Structure formats: structure tokens, C-alpha cells
Amino acid sequence: MQISNSSRPSVPDGVHVDDLTLDPWGLLITAHTTTVDATCPSCGRSSTRMHSAYWRTLKDLPWQDRAVTWRLKVRRFRCSHCPGRIFSERVPGLAARKARRSERLAEAQTDIGMVLGGEPGARLSRRLAMPVSGDTVLRLIRHRGINSSPPPRVVGIDDWAWRRGRTYGTIVCDLERRRVIDLLPGRSSAPVRDWLAAHPSVTVISRDRSGPYAEAARTGAPTATQVADRWHLLVNASEALRGIVERHQSEIRVVAHRLVHASSDGHDGTESAPTSELHNPRRDRCETALRFHGEGMPTKEIARRIRASRNAVRHWVRTGRFMPYRRAPGPSRLDRHLSFVETRWQEGERSATVLHRELRA
Ligand SMILES: [Zn+2]
Incomplete structure (x- = not known):
């Protein structure tokens, strides 16, 4: 971020500062333009025929911790070559045409926005005495993106x-x-x-x-x-891993139980309790819910008593038994073709479409 250097003076050429006012809200710079002529944007020729003047208000980089505002008197000119053409003079080095902030302030706020995004960027900018809205920060980011990117490839x-x-x-x-x-x-x-x-x-x-x-x-x-x-690759991988773990929960639990058992008393754990008899608070609540349901208790009352959600109770009642997470996959229609698919896969055929066609043949 290049805020200011000798080639970009605080007060650009052709601008004269008339007054500085410091108040609790910030520093107000009152100024006017001094060039004798201006260039017509239509024909590119200069004109000295002044038409009128008006005030522009521009936000600028802060002075110490005070927001800085320019109140700049600029002029409209009449072009001598384009009939009826009236144009406003430009203020190069300070602000673009119709801009409400200086170029250097826009650069600083765009840089902040690129790092933090809209609202957080606006909050930091306000903290640094450069008040701005989140929407404006987004507009600045967008403007830079459109203006200065070479054609993107990736x-x-x-x-x-x-x-x-x-x-x-x-x-x-x-x-x-x-x-x-x-x-x-x-x-x-x-x-x-x-x-x-x-x-x-x-x-x-x-x-x-x-x-x-x-x-x-x-x-x-x-x-x-x-x-x-x-x-998203990592998300894919972790979801696949979680799926495997969930499908093999009972085996994992048996092994874990044996390991704990073996380490606590040196027993090899072969006679340890099967999964179904291990303590599971969720299973206990499910069984209680089913018992209450059998006694004719309403769902709402069951949910209140066992401190479960009504949806959980309804689910247990509908299923009629406790279901630990996801069930292991049942037999698949692909099972009887599995050896064929594996052989073709080893032979190097990796296209699902081709494999499907071969299976149908
Ligand atoms: Zn012209």
C-alpha cells in the first residue's frame, strides 16, 4: 500500500488550500482549483471559458486520528469546439470524476477490504478514522477486480x-x-x-x-x-472415514472393550461381553421410551420423562427398537457381479460407463 510519496503530494498541483478547520468530527480542508483552463472530455481540447462553480465534498486519508474531508470548489467550463458542451474540470492526483473519496483513501479502504471483507473491513476502517460502509468496501473491491486483472486462467x-x-x-x-x-x-x-x-x-x-x-x-x-x-477434498475424505467408522461401530466397540479389558487385568478379553450388553445410555433411554409407549403414555410425556426430543421418541416408537447410528450396508445388486468388476478394474478399465455396458451385455 503506497499512501503518499514525493510524486503524490498531499495537496496536488492546481489546488489551493484556503482554510483548515479542526473540530471534534475531524479536519475540514476548504480549497479551490487554480488552473486557468480545463480539457474537454469530448474533443480533448482545452477551454478557458468558465461557466459556473460548485462545491465537491471528498473524504481523504485521516490526519492523526481525525477523519479528513475536503470541501473543494471546482468549475464547469464551456467547450469552444463542441456546441453546447459544458463539462466539469478534473482534479488529477486527488479524486476521480464524481468520486466521493480521494484515490489514496479508496486504495487504503480497498486494501483493508481485500484482507477482511465487507463489514469487518468497514469496522477497521472506521476505527482508523476512515468512515465507510460495508457495502462501499465491497463496491471498492469489485471495482479493483474489474479494472486491474489480466484474463484469469485458473x-x-x-x-x-x-x-x-x-x-x-x-x-x-x-x-x-x-x-x-x-x-x-x-x-x-x-x-x-x-x-x-x-x-x-x-x-x-x-x-x-x-x-x-x-x-x-x-x-x-x-x-x-x-x-x-x-x-473440500479434506471434507470428502473425512466424511468417507466417518462413514466407515459408523458402519463398523459394533466391531470397533468390541475391540476397544477387549483392549481396555486386557490392559486392566491382563485377561485376553475373549470372553468379554458382546456389544449388545455394553452399557449405552441412549439405548437405555430408548428401551424406557418403548416401555412407556407400551403402557400407553403419550409421546410428549415420554419425551419429558426421559429428557429426549419428541422426534427421537417418535423415531424409536416407529422403529420399535434401538438403532445405533447408521446401519451396515445390506446386500447390493452389484454383489454377484463384484468379481467380474474387480477383474476388469485390475485389467485397467476404470470407466463406470464402460463397465456398466459390459455388465449389461
Ligand atoms: Zn469539446
């Missing part, structure tokens, strides 16, 4: 909270340059698809596992390669 697409828990958008990052390049409304497929269609330079898309982004990538950039991002 992008990451993920959902992103404009306001946590309420409104979500989609964030697009250039993964090679490690920067945010766009923020899109919503988390649906259409805006992402349109964005990808408008950026044919994209060859690799890193995305989460959600359907909408997959759909958007397929339709908006059909030739691009889709990859799962690192975070």
Missing part, C-alpha cells in the same frame, strides 16, 4: 457471506494471482455460468461439491477442467 469459485447467515453470494478468485476478481449475487448456477461464459480464458475451475457450481462450470465453460479444492 479460478476458484465458492460461496461467500455478504451478511453471515442471511445473504450469500459467490466469490470468484484468480488462484494464480491469489486475488478476488469478482463477487456474484446469490449461490445459484446462472450468474456463475454467465460469468464463465464471459471469461473464455478460464481453463481450470476449482470448486466445492455443490450441484449449482458443477452445473455452471459444465454449461458456462464446457472445455475447462473442474477440480475439487483442497478444503
